[in-house]
Amino acid sequence: MPQPFSSAVMTDQGAALLTRVQSGVCKMEFTRMAVGDGIYADDEKTIQALQQRSGLKSLRNAYALSSIEIHNTHSVKITALISNQDQASKESLIEEGYYINEIGLFARETGNADTEILYSIAVTTGQNGDFMPPYNGFNPVQIIQDYYATVNNAAEVTIQVDNGAVALAEDLLALQQKLSLLEAQLSKMSRGKVRIGPADTQLELEDTLFIVEGMLPENFEAASYSNMVFSAAAPEDAQYWAETPESSGATADGTEVPVITNGKLAVSKEADAPDDTAFLAKIN
Secondary structure, X not given: OOOOEOOOEEXXXXXXXXXXXXXXXXXXEEEEEEEXXXXXXXXXXXXXXXXXXXXXXXXXXXXXXXEEEEEEOOXXXXXXXXXXXXXXXXXXXXXXXXXXOEEEXXXXXXXXXXXXXXXXXXXXXXXXXXXXXXXXXXXXXXXXXXXXXXXXXXXXXXXXXXXOOXXXXXXXXXXXXXXXXXXXXXXXXXXXXXXXXOOOOOOXXXXXXXXXXXOOOOOOOOOOOOOEEEEOOOOOOOOEEEEOOOOOOOEEOOEEOOOOOXXXXXXXOXXXXXXXXXXXXXXX
């Protein structure tokens, strides 16, 4: 069962960095999250004592940050994957198990590695936190750790991008959902048809109607688009298909339908067209 931690406390160094950010001297980025097995006496767990800390008591492992989200105007939620296995090399990160008694969030002036400080710290309310065992070679222990931190303007805070950062399953799921939505939208866009007929022809979304009243003209001439094909059968490599009779002399409802070869084309969202227009491409 997860052991409770006290509320995170901003250190004096963190407050000083935040002051520089607020005054416009620099911008800030969070760099890593670290855990340790340091043991704190009750008087060391007070807000005043934690504010004075410049590091963890006994840092055991540090982890790249996976994501950052705006929690509200003046705070962010930062996430990291705490594990006993290196996600890149698949090797064990821990030789000897330990209790996670302290968690630290580190930050720095954006782009200035020499200014990294312990920005915030949280310790267990009891004596020991969760136990982190060595990696057994089969099932790694993984803890998705969220950390809430106070900032000046949440929209302007970033995290250091690290190639070793882990893409969390929930982040991958959100990305997959966005990609699926985009794929569906693109698929919908590519299903449109170019239809030829009177103004009251029923259209589906993304269809384009070439309005023709009465018999089709003997000749029809129009611009040729690389993504549009005029044919009797749907092509495999075109986004838009203008369905036409199979050949000259084909019938539709018993009436001869001439081949379309020549005529003036106008494009509009309205049903009206210039007098000399043989075809109107109405954009639906």
